[in-house]
Amino acid sequence: MNILVINCGSSSIKYQVIDPEASEPLAAETIERVGGQGKDHAAALAEVLAAVERFSIAAVGHRVVHGGARFHDACLISDAVVEAIEACTVLAPLHNPANLAGIRAARRALPQIPQVAVFDTALHARLPRRARTYALAQELAEELGLRRYGFHGTSHAYVADLAADYLGRPMNELRLVSLHLGNGASACAIEHGHSVETSMGMTPLEGLVMGTRCGDLDPGVVLALIRARGVDDTDRLLNRESGLAGLSGRGNDFRDIEAAAASGDDSARLAIAVFAHRVRKYIGAYAAVMGGLDAVILTGGIGQNSATLRRRVLQRLSFLGLTLDEDRNTDACVERSHPVADVSAEPSRVRTLVVRTDEERHIALATAAIVGGGTEVRQAGPIPIAISARHVHLDRAAMDTLFGSESQLRELKPLAQPGQFAAEQKVALVGPRGRIEGVRVLGPLRRATQVEIARTDEFTLGVDAPIRRSGELSGSAPITLVGPAGTLNLEEGLICARRHIHMTTADAEAYGVRDGDEVEIRLEGGARDLTFGDVLIRVKDSYKLEMHIDTDEANAAEMSRGASGDLSYSPPVGGATAQLQLKRNQVH
Ligand code: AMP
Helix, strand or coil: CEEEEEEECCCCEEEEEECCCCCCCCEEEEECCECCCCECHHHHHHHHHHHCCCCCEEEEEEEECCCCCCCCCCEECCHHHHHHHHHCHHHCCCCHHHHHHHHHHHHHHCCCCCEEEEECCHHHCCCCHHHHCCCCCHHHHHHHCCCCCCCCHHHHHHHHHHHHHHHCCCHHHCEEEEEEECCCEEEEEEECCEEEEECCCCCCCCCCCCCCCCCCCCHHHHHHHHHHHCHHHHHHHHHHCCHHHHHHCCCCCHHHHHHHHHCCCHHHHHHHHHHHHHHHHHHHHHHHHHCCCCEEEEEHHHHHHCHHHHHHHHCCCHHHCECECHHHHHHCCCCCCCCEEECECCCCCEEEEEECCCHHHHHHHHHHHHHCCCCCCCCCCCEEEEEECCEEECCHHHHHHHHCCCCCCCEEEECCCCCCEEEEEEEEEECCCCEEEEEEEEECCCCCCEEECCHHHHHHHCCCCCEECCCCCCCCEEEEEECCCCEEEEEEEEEEECCEEEECHHHHHHHCCCCCCEEEEEEECCCCCEEEEEEEEEECCCCCCEEEEEHHHHHHCCCCCCCEEEECCCCCCCCCCCCCCCCEECCC
16 A cells, blocks of 8 residues: 655655555655745645656555644544644644645545545643643633643654564553654653653743754743843744754754864853753653653664764663663664664663654554554444442452451452452551542452552542553552551552453454554443543453443543443544444554
C-alpha cells in the first residue's frame, strides 16, 4: 500500500511516497517557495501530484501540527474534521493554516482517495490534568485555552515504538524518557505508552533550549522584555534570536557551535553547557514523575549525531541506573536500515538508546493503520461492568502481620472472576493526611501486597498513587495498613488501578483485540453516558468477561451496579455513525 505523506508548511511542502512494507521511501522531495511571494499551496500541490502520478496511491497522510484538545489520535479526514482543525488555528496560527491548505488542495485533487490527519499533539492529548495545567486562575485559563499541549508527538511516538521493539518488551510495561534534540527540541516522559509529561507547552517555546527558541524562562523575564522592547520584538527575540543562536552568537547549527567551543570560544561553550544542563534536568524530573525509568532515547539531529553532547548529558546519571559505554557512544551510527544503537554500558539497568527518528514514516504507518481497518473491528455483545470499591490484596507475610501468624482469609462472597472472593476481613489505610477505615481484603492471598484506591481517596489519605495495572508495583506509592494484629508500613504497593477488561481468548477473538491492547469504551445505562479511553484488555482463559472501573469512574458516569458497556469507536468528529465499534490503540 503506497501512502503519500504531505507535510505542508507555510513556505514549503515536503512529501514522501512510502510503502510501509519497504524500508526506503519510494520518493521524497521538498518544494520550496510556497505561500507568500511564491506559488500558492494549490499550485505547489499540483506539482506534487504530478510527480507522484506514477505511483498508485492508496491514501494520503497529512501532518497537522495542532489538534488542540479535540484530537487524541490520527483520524480520517471529513468536512467536520477540517472544520475542527480550523478551530485549532488560534493555537498554531503559523502552522495549521498551511496544513489545512494542503489538506484542502489534496482533497479536491484526489476526492476518491482516503485522507488521514496525523497530529503532532495527539500523543500528548491525554496528558494528566496535573501535567497539562498551568497554575493560573482556572476560569481565565479555560476562557483563553491556556494549557499545555506538547508537540513533536509523531517523533516521540515513533522512536518509543522502535525502542520498545529493540528492548523486546511491550510498550505498556515501559517507562521511557524520549529526548528529541534537533533544531526544535523537546523531552517526553512516556509511561506505559502514554505521554505523561512533555517539555513543550501551549506553544513550542517552553522547555529545552532550542536552535533559536529560549525554552523555559521566568515569565518575569518576558514581562521585562515586553516593557523594554514591546510585544512584537519580544516575540521575535524569544522565538528566533534566543536558544543556541542567542547564547553562542554563532547561529543555530550545533556543529558550528561545537567546533567553536572546541577552539576555545567561551560563548559557544556556555551555549552547550546550558543546553546539556537543561536536558539533564528534564531526565531527572521525568524519572521522578514516572517513579522510575527503563530507557532514555536520544533522537533528532543533535541527539542522533553528537556523541559529545550525549556524553555531557548522561554523565553522572549512574544514580538513576544509567551508564554510558564510551566506545559505543562514540561509534553510534543510526540509519534507516538499523535505526537503534544501544550506547549503554553492559551493567546498566536503564538503557540509553540512540534512535533515528522518521516522522514521515510514522505518519505513513498511522495512515495505513486507519485506512487498512486497524481501528475498526467486529462488534460483539455488551460487556458487564464491575465497580471496584477501594480494596486490598495481601501476601502471606502481610496477612501474618495484620491478622496474626497463620491466620486465614474467610470468604464473605465470591467475585465474578473465578476463584476470587471478598473476605470478611477488613483493614484501615493510613496516609500522611488521613485514615480510611473498613477497607475490604480480597482473596485469595497473592504474591505481593497491593492496595487499590480511587483518586478521591488520595486526598483523604494525602498520597499520590500512580495509575498502574494490577501487579505492576515497582515505583508505586507507600501506604500504611492497620489490622487487628498489627501495622504494616509498605514502601510501595499503593496504586490507582487502570481501568481494564478481563476476557477469555474467545472473547478477545470476538472483539478483535489482544492482551495488552487499549480500547475505548462507551458506557450506557447510567444517567450520564460516558466514553472511557485507555481501557486495558487483559486476556486469560480463566477470566470471565467483565470491565472493572473504580468508584470515581462509576460516579462520573452516574452508574449503578449491573450496568454494561459497549466497546466503542471514538466517533469521527461530528459523526455518530461509528459507535459500538472498537478502536484499538497500537501499544505493542
Ligand atoms: P534537526 O532539526 O533534527 O534536523 O536537527 C538539526 C540540528 O542537528 C542542527 O543543530 C545540526 O547542527 C545538528 N546536527 C546535525 N548533524 C550533526 C552532527 N554530526 N553533530 C552535531 N550536530 C549535528
